[in-house]
Amino acid sequence: MYDYNQLRSNLAWLQHKFPFIKCNVIGKSVLEKNIYELRIGSGEKVIHYNAAFHANEWITSFVLMKWISQLLHFQNIETFNTIQLSLVPMVNPDGVELVSKGLVAAQGLYNVEEMNEYNKDFCRWKANIRGVDLNKQYPANWQQYKEAVYCTTPYYRDYPGEEPLTEPESIAMRKLVENNYFESVFSLHTQGKEFYWGYCGYEPPHSKVLADEFERVSGYKGIQYTNSHAGFRDWFICQYRKPGFTLELGKGINPLPMSQFTEIYEQTTPILNASLYM
Numbered sequence: 691m692y693d694y695n696q697l698r699s700n701l702a703w704l705q706h707k708f709p710f711i712k713c714n715v716i717g718k719s720v721l722e723k724n725i726y727e728l729r730i731g732s733g734e735k736v737i738h739y740n741a742a743f744h745a746n747e748w749i750t751s752f753v754l755m756k757w758i759s760q761l762l763h764f765q766n767i768e769t770f771n772t773i774q775l776s777l778v779p780m781v782n783p784d785g786v787e788l789v790s791k792g793l794v795a796a797q798g799l800y801n802v803e804e805m806n807e808y809n810k811d812f813c814r815w816k817a818n819i820r821g822v823d824l825n826k827q828y829p830a831n832w833q834q835y836k837e838a839v840y841c842t843t844p845y846y847r848d849y850p851g852e853e854p855l856t857e858p859e860s861i862a863m864r865k866l867v868e869n870n871y872f873e874s875v876f877s878l879h880t881q882g883k884e885f886y887w888g889y890c891g892y893e894p895p896h897s898k899v900l901a902d903e904f905e906r907v908s909g910y911k912g913i914q915y916t917n918s919h920a921g922f923r924d925w926f927i928c929q930y931r932k933p934g935f936t937l938e939l940g941k942g943i944n945p946l947p948m949s950q951f952t953e954i955y956e957q958t959t960p961i962l963n964a965s966l967y968m
Contacts, residue, residue, distance in 0.1 A: 691948065692752035693790040694723060694783045700755050701726060708762050716778065717862025720819045721797060723783040725862050728758065730777075731770035736870055737965060740778040740863070741878040743825040743922065744816040744847075745785025746945040750878035753939065753955055754779045757962050773966060776870065781859055784819035788812050789945065795819075806846045813945055816847035818857055825877075826850035827860035828925035830889065835919040850920055863922060867930075874900075874933040875926050876965060880946050882938035883957070888914035889927040889934070897933040900968050904935070907960035937961060 705711050712729040719725060741750035758777055780786060787795040788802060789812050796802045796819060805821040806812055817823050821844025826835060832854045841849045855861050867875075887893065887901040893914075901912040918924070923934040940946045940954045 691790055691945070692748050692755075694780065694787055697726070697751060697755065697780050697783075700759070701728070704728070704759060704762070711762075716866050717858055719782070719784045719859055720857070721784045721799070723787075725778065725781065725783065725859060727866065728777040728779070729774065730758070730762070731772075731774040733771060733773040735772065735873050736774040736776060738776040738778075738867070738870070738872045738875045739878070739962070740781055740875070740922070742780045742782050742786055743877060744823075744879060744944075745782050745789045745818075746813055746815055747878075747880045748780075748786045748789060749946050749948070749951060749954065750880060750939060751779045751786070752951065753958055754878055756955060757959055760959075761963075769966070776866070776872065778863065778866070781863060782818055782824055785815060785817060785824075788819060789815050802846075805844050812846075814846060816944075817845065817849065818859055820857065821845050821849055822851045822857050823848050824857060824860045825879075825922055826920045827855055827857055828864070828920050828922055829854045830921065830924035830928045831919035854920070860922075864925075867926060872926075872930075872932070874965070875923060875935070876962070877921075877923050877934075877936045878958075879936055879938050880944055880954075881940045881942055883909075883941050884911040884913055884938050885961070886913050886916055886918075886923070886936040886938075887933070889924045890915075892928045892931055894931055894933060900933055900935075900965075903964055903968060904961045907964050908957055910937070910957065910961070935961075
């Protein structure tokens with residue numbers, strides 16, 4: 691699987707190969723791991739991409755890193771004079787390490803066994819190391835979600851915390867957005883071979899134009915509304931009235947196996963490539 695150490699190694703290699711790349715630390719995880727942002731380009735139009743909000747969706751980090759590596763190798767350098775890319779390839783490094791390494795990743799500091807219903811296999815874990823779902827932490831009908839959700843204490847998935855934005859990882863992502871003028875955001879998740887592009891009618895009209903094109907180039911189904919709240923993309927659309935997309939990559943049971951990577955990558959890159967020019 692693609693883990694935190696591989697991410698750091700890939701980031702170092704990219705910086706060595708392409709010195710014009712900026713690699714920023716936008717915050718720390720609960721266990722003090724760096725949350726990295728790659729910043730590429732100098733244009734006024736800034737597009738943001740993120741991956742691995744959910745721990746067992748680590749394959750999304752690999753997709754995003756391979757995409758940017760391929761883009762840097764083969765894209766005309768002048769492209770980055772007109773746009774600027776912000777990428778956070780692993781929002782939830784502690785969770786990814788828990789899925790990868792098991793109980794030792796918690797360092798004895800958090801009772802992840804209890805939160806995982808004493809299952810020794812952490813492959814279904816989505817939350818951060820404290821058992822908070824980082825993609826249910828945002829003030830977009832958060833209270834409505836909190837009142838409806840089945841879990842009321844920290845858990846391996848879906849628990850939104852005691853209030854919005856309690857976790858350092860979700861706070862770091864909020865600050866990143868607030869300190870920038872992102873034209874649009876793309877969150878990579880798994881699974882479903884579909885993408886979501888609206889939120890409670892707050893999305894701008896041209897979001898549909900983008901969605902129609904992404905649907906055309908990828909074969910993924912575009913869905914305007916879902917009965918979901920408190921997510922990063924939900925909050926971005928609600929707060930800024932700009933396009934936001936959640937891409938649900940692949941099909942199956944999370945974590946999707948690496949054997950699906952090539953297919954997932956080939957289906958996802960047309961959307962990511964199209965996002966640069968719309």
